[in-house]
Amino acid sequence: MLIEKSKFISNTSITKNTYLIKVFSPSIAKTAKPGQFCNIKVSENSFPLLRRPFSICDVEGDYLYFMFDVHGEGTRLLRDKNEGEELDIIGPLGIGFDLIGDYDTAIFIAGGLGSAPFPFLSKNIPAMIEIHSFIGGRSKENVIEYKMKNVSAATDDGSYGFQGNVVELFINKLTAYNTKKIRVFACGPNPMLKALQNVCNEKNINCQLSVETVMACGFGICQGCPIEKYNGDGYFLVCKDGPVFNSLAVKI
């Protein structure tokens, strides 16, 4: 992990409120692993004060990509950056997805902006492993399929794909994987992750959950980002011990 002054290259909008930015960040790009994140200083002055954490969406050579929604002041500032501006980025941070193990099918489950880490993860999944993606959103425009493979979609309002949540959709399709060795990789809002955790733990499915908490430092010095351990014996730090955890490790 290091601090890198990175040149802002471009910003493209991929859905109505979702943006994909590209930055020149060779040192971070060199060591980044799927599921890790960066803590980005969105302004040059002290407002807003804290950095903003974002998953590494993709890496292409010396370039990093981040995907985000405009949420509040920080993400608005990020959206409005211009080409050539310098962005102060700390990364790569945290522990990403565990790819090693015995499985022949990787199941990606994403809710809303939870699609962010999957383009980079896809690239790193060994070629002989099949990837199936389940993507959920409130409505069609919130289903982010950017660089996702074999997509099944779910929307709360039924405007696209299955009507209902993405975990229900996954449960409905589970029998199709009876003869497969699957591993689940998931990112999205906490209620989604919790529902998925219940299913996977019950059925003994290896499941990697990427969780979110508020953060200040992003690298383990403030203790501001705890998540309860599954056995109730204290806390992990999401920024340092996560953001990806095995579904048997944490309470959501």
Next chain:
Amino acid sequence: MSKVDLSIKIGPLELKNPVLLASGTVGYGNEIANFTDLSKIGGIVTKSLSLKPRLGNPPQRITETPSGMLNAIGLANVGVEEFIKTKIPFLKEVNSTLICNIAASSVEEYVECTKILTDEESIKAFEINVSCPNVKEGGLEFGNDLKAVGRITAETKKVTDKPIFIKLSPNVARISEFAKVVYSEGGDAVSAINTLVGTSFNIWTKRPKIKNITGGLSGPAIRPVALAKVLEISRNCPIPIIGIGGILTWQDAIEFMIVGATAFQIGTANFINPNSGLDILKGIEEFCIQTNITKISDLTASYQI
């Protein structure tokens, strides 16, 4: 190389420069060492240690506020024993001055921690965090109670030859009264200030943003308050002061020295720029050269009022 003498003395403790990293904002040094050369920093103040490990508060522990943040970490720490076993070895190698911060829930616990830790050669001074509830005597903060602060100073002094700094709470009417008690009980310096009590609510759910309801406010938002507290102490008590509160830049640090600080600590800024200590050091050195100051300590309490 440096033309400016950056060294300072806080009571009997000599430091190579006045830049200290504040308790709770550098952990035990190992993570931040990825970003900054700790051997060039004047000193590191470790996360508050208690006799036994503490898990800390349940989430949410922090929230951002205008030019600041609120935290209620709940003094999560590894405890004295684990600190000695697993954290000291790294801190020894860093070659910075190690100041150990202690938090406790009774006067006896403060004394016990100090007694155990004083045998560690690498620890050069103690900073006592009195912004903790006095569990034995009603749960009010020690830091609000003149007598308790006096007793903690006197009792910890008895069990160590190393300097004792008392870290004062700003949540009091006259902070200089507390500094006077520390001075008269033999304390070597005061650190001012700890965080200010604050809160923040979500207007849609009407619930507090942090689980503990209130938290400690830090960051640039508290700087004017901290400066006023340092100045008040400086004008009323001869004890050395370590200034803390919202320092982000070298200009901020100089301001603290002018109003009375001998040294200063950088807290929240470490989260945003983990190399800010060294950036600030460079800035104050250039300021000294530019203004013909040959000894940084000449800046302390150089205010013109």
